[in-house]
Amino acid sequence: MDTVLEVSNLKTYFYIEQGVVRAVDGVSFTLQAGKTLGIVGESGCGKSVTSRTIMRLLSPSLARIVDGSIKYYPADGPPVELTQVDPYGDRIRDIRGNEIAMIFQEPMTSLNPVYTIGQQIMEAILLHQDVSKDEARARAIDVLRLVGIPLPEQRVDQYPHEFSGGMRQRAMIAMALSCNPRILIADEPTTALDVTIEAQILELIQQIQQDNDMALIMITHDLNVIGEVADHVIVMYLGQVVESAPVDDIFDQPKHPYTQGLLNSLPMIGRGDRLEPITGSVPGPHERPRGCPFAPRCPQVMDRCRAENPPSFVLGPASDVACWLYEEAAEPSHDSS
Numbered sequence: 001m002d003t004v005l006e007v008s009n010l011k012t013y014f015y016i017e018q019g020v021v022r023a024v025d026g027v028s029f030t031l032q033a034g035k036t037l038g039i040v041g042e043s044g045c046g047k048s049v050t051s052r053t054i055m056r057l058l059s060p061s062l063a064r065i066v067d068g069s070i071k072y073y074p075a076d077g078p079p080v081e082l083t084q085v086d087p088y089g090d091r092i093r094d095i096r097g098n099e100i101a102m103i104f105q106e107p108m109t110s111l112n113p114v115y116t117i118g119q120q121i122m123e124a125i126l127l128h129q130d131v132s133k134d135e136a137r138a139r140a141i142d143v144l145r146l147v148g149i150p151l152p153e154q155r156v157d158q159y160p161h162e163f164s165g166g167m168r169q170r171a172m173i174a175m176a177l178s179c180n181p182r183i184l185i186a187d188e189p190t191t192a193l194d195v196t197i198e199a200q201i202l203e204l205i206q207q208i209q210q211d212n213d214m215a216l217i218m219i220t221h222d223l224n225v226i227g228e229v230a231d232h233v234i235v236m237y238l239g240q241v242v243e244s245a246p247v248d249d250i251f252d253q254p255k256h257p258y259t260q261g262l263l264n265s266l267p268m269i270g271r272g273d274r275l276e277p278i279t280g281s282v283p284g285p286h287e288r289p290r291g292c293p294f295a296p297r298c299p300q301v302m303d304r305c306r307a308e309n310p311p312s313f314v315l316g317p318a319s320d321v322a323c324w325l326y327e328e329a330a331e332p333s334h335d336s337s
Contacts (some may be wrong), residue, residue: 003073004032004182004215005100008170010068011055015152015284021285023049023063025239029232031183036209036216038230038247040223040262044282046239047103047219051185055102056087074099075182087112098128103172105188110172111160111184117144118156122176128179143174147204166197173201174218177208185217189224202229223266227251232318235259238282238293241312245319257298292324300325 005135010025024046031037052058054070054098060331069149070082072095085092104110121140124132131139137156144152147170160168169189176184186205190198206229218229226233233250235243235258243256254260261278280297283289289296295305304324312320312332320330 003030004033004035005073006069006071006172007050007054008069008071008240009055009239012048012049012058012063012068013064013066013149014063016062019286022239022288023285024053025326026068027234027236027239027241028068029234029241029244031215033215034209034213035231036218036228036229038111038233039217039219039236040214040221040226040233042221042237042282043239044285044316045236047221048187049239050236051102051187051217051219054082054185055100055123056082056085056092057096058087062088062119070085070181073214081102081218094128097124097176097181099178099181100177100183103176103187103189105191112170113160116157117163117171121156121171124175125178140174143178144171146177146208147171147174149174166193166201169193169197169201173205173208181214183215183217185219187219188221189221190220198225205229217270223251223262233252235262238288240322242294243321244312245316245321249316249319255315255319255326256294256295256323257300257325261297262298262325288291319334 008028009029010024011022014021014023027050029037039050041047053065054148065083068083072080072082074080080091080095118137118140119141122133122136125136125139126133129136140153141156143148144155149167149170151154162173189205190201193201202225204215208214218226220226230247233247234241235256237258243250243254243259250259253264254263264276265278267275278297283296289307291299291307292305293309295301297306302324310322312322313326314320315326315330
């Protein structure tokens with residue numbers, strides 16, 4: 001399988017008056033063409049910051065990539081090290097929205113209320129494709145039809161407030177797909193949608209992915225969504241990857257206590273026992289605990305956990321976990337700072 005994206009030891013820190021926030025603190029993963037990587041974790045774990053770092057959408061005056069690599073492999077030409085490109089330069093503008101596209105949370109705040117849906121889709125097409133305005137409009141109508149919006153010839157001239165929540169989300173997907181990207185990043189694409197619309201949106205994304213051999217990064221806190229769409233899953237907590245494994249292993253044999261906690265708090269048909277929520281909450285950005293970041297909430301915590309942050313231990317060809325419980329079962333693949 002062709003690798004399209006390789007992220008290695010990525011660290012993105014925010015520098016604010018109160019101090020340094022280690023929003024992404026050593027994230028690594030590989031993405032293949034046609035495959036889906038799921039990124040899960042509670043709010044505040046660094047999922048969205050990871051995606052925005054890949055897209056180079058964070059302001060350099062506020063956030064800095066202090067370490068690591070983001071290597072993008074285009075269809076033609078040499079690999080591009082995205083951490084080294086100018087976030088306002090022509091190269092990243094050629095890639096962003098064209099080869100790597102993103103579906104953002106909250107389409108009502110992501111879409112510009114004073115421009116029609118068609119104008120916003122056409123803007124991306126005209127920026128990246130050598131076409132006329134008439135051709136761009138025709139393409140906008142085609143992608144609206146592709147994502148299941150009825151009467152696209154009329155809808156293309158309507159404004160975001162004239163669309164329902166599900167229709168706005170479809171319009172966001174249409175905009176992201178308008179240039180046939182190689183990689184699609186979907187950041188909570190079904191947030192605030194009812195379950196029927198959610199199922200339709202996920203089915204739509206999967207169908208388009210299959211038709212175009214597109215790589216997909218699905219970011220969500222909902223493990224049910226991950227179970228439906230992902231091939232491989234990374235579980236994040238406080239900016240770090242605590243477990244990485246194929247999706248079946250995550251659900252059938254979760255290793256990290258945090259992953260186990262997420263699954264135990266998930267309603268499942270046929271489970272007779274009560275749900276077991278994870279105690280406590282994600283620490284604030286300036287309350288980072290010493291040692292393992294999950295130690296204050298972990299039911300299996302040991303003294304060592306409170307003193308040392310564990311490295312990532314390899315448990316199989318595609319599985320690793322950052323937990324001292326597995327020190328004797330495997331050798332560390334890389335150190336964790």
